[in-house]
Amino acid sequence: MxxxxxxxxxxxxxxxxxxxxxxxxxxxxxxxxxxxxxxxxxxxxxxxxxxxxxxxxxxxxxxxxxxxxxxxxxxxxxxxxxxxxxxxxxxxxxxxxxxxxxxxxxxxxxxxxxxxxxxxxxxxxxxxxxxxxxxxxxxxxxxxxxxxxxxxxxxxxxxxxxxxxxxxxxxxxxxxxxxxxxxxxxxxxxxxxxxxxxxxxxxxxxxxxxxxxEIIPTTPAEIINTIPAPSLKQVLRITLTQEQVLTEQALMEFLQQASLFAQRIKGDLKLTQGLVKIDTVGESITIQPLNHSYLITQKDYCLSVLADRNADKAEGIVSLWRRIQDR
CATH class of the missing domain: 3.40.50.300 (P-loop containing nucleotide triphosphate hydrolases)
Structure with missing residues (x-):
């Protein structure tokens, strides 16, 4: 916290x-x-x-x-x-x-x-x-x-x-x-x-x-029967810290591959073109420029990833991030 x-x-x-x-x-x-x-x-x-x-x-x-x-x-x-x-x-x-x-x-x-x-x-x-x-x-x-x-x-x-x-x-x-x-x-x-x-x-x-x-609280509705969402035990939370400035092409390559295994990826990174915020849901990827003043004092740029709790998939995401960083 x-x-x-x-x-x-x-x-x-x-x-x-x-x-x-x-x-x-x-x-x-x-x-x-x-x-x-x-x-x-x-x-x-x-x-x-x-x-x-x-x-x-x-x-x-x-x-x-x-x-x-x-x-x-x-x-x-x-x-x-x-x-x-x-x-x-x-x-x-x-x-x-x-x-x-x-x-x-x-x-x-x-x-x-x-x-x-x-x-x-x-x-x-x-x-x-x-x-x-x-x-x-x-x-x-x-x-x-x-x-x-x-x-x-x-x-x-x-x-x-x-x-x-x-x-x-x-x-x-x-x-x-x-x-x-x-x-x-x-x-x-x-x-x-x-x-x-x-x-x-x-x-x-x-x-x-x-x-x-101007909202008037209402009575809870009858819930719709659907597939249960992942619980805490089923979801793996991964934090990927940025060590090298990336190109937009390298970042996109990572996101396109990692999003196949991740429910959600979001964060703020430093690219050669400037500061950006990343927001992905499934395979939908959004990269937008950032101009907010809070980034001036932000020391670490990172991505927060939510993925299925699968050791192979998790290691694959981490390994992919390392390869992108080492270029």
């Missing part, structure tokens, strides 16, 4: 002092590559002038998304890595660190969950937060970011995605520019059938307006 702007709490915390204003708590959900971090950045921009705190949950061992946040220096950010906040491995730490952010008395607390988040224990976790924090928090709801291009396939195969939809109160149908109007309508109809009371907003690049935060 790494922390920026606040120290996490590992022991029991019985903080009961009620703040004058209640913090509005939002959870951002969505499968890998849907646009959660983009939404978080857009919300931070919309909420300028308000006190905002952020908790970022990443499944991998290294925090990537928190470094990509466009925020003010006084915005407290906590990273929880190596798991998802709704599982037993992190749920306790999640509750304690939410409460630790209470000392900043934020107007808004935004939680970006992992792409593999399975929020079935959500109600119990919220009850625990209220038990320890009193009436300091108001749970405003879960916003689910949906990739319109990949949803038709993922909704039939990934259990965690459908579990996120079950507990979501607002569906943000993102990347609608990448699908036909007919597909967008079909997805909207399916989402409406799943949760008739949940609002559906179509967007590109997660562009939103403040009205998105």
């Amino acid at each position: 790494s922390i920026k702007g606040v120290s996490p709490i590992n022991g029991d915390n019985n903080y009961q002092d009620a703040t004058k204003t209640k913090t509005k708590l939002y959870i951002l959900a969505g499968f890998f590559g849907a646009g959660k971090t983009t939404l978080l950045n857009n919300l931070l921009t919309l909420l300028q002038g308000h006190k905002v705190a952020v908790l970022v949950n990443e499944f991998g061992a290294v925090g990537i998304d928190s470094a990509r946040l466009v925020k003010s220096d006084d915005t407290p950010v906590i990273e929880l890595n190596n798991g998802q906040i709704f599982c037993s491995c992190l749920a306790g730490s999640f509750v304690k660190n939410i409460i630790s952010l209470l000392e900043f008395e934020p107007d808004y607390l935004l939680v970006e969950s992992s792409g593999l988040a399975k929020p079935a224990p959500l109600m119990a976790i919220l009850a625990e937060i209220h038990r320890k924090a009193g009436n300091s928090f108001i749970y405003q709801g879960m916003i689910s970011v949906i990739d319109a291009k990949t949803y038709p396939v993922l909704s039939q195969t990934v259990h965690s995605l459908n579990e996120q939809l079950k507990y979501s109160d607002l569906f943000l149908l993102n990347k609608t520019d990448l699908v036909t109007p007919e597909i967008a309508v079909a997805i909207r109809n399916e989402l409406h059938q799943l949760k008739p009371k949940a609002k559906i907003v179509e967007t590109t690049f997660c562009r939103i307006d403040p009205s998105i935060l």
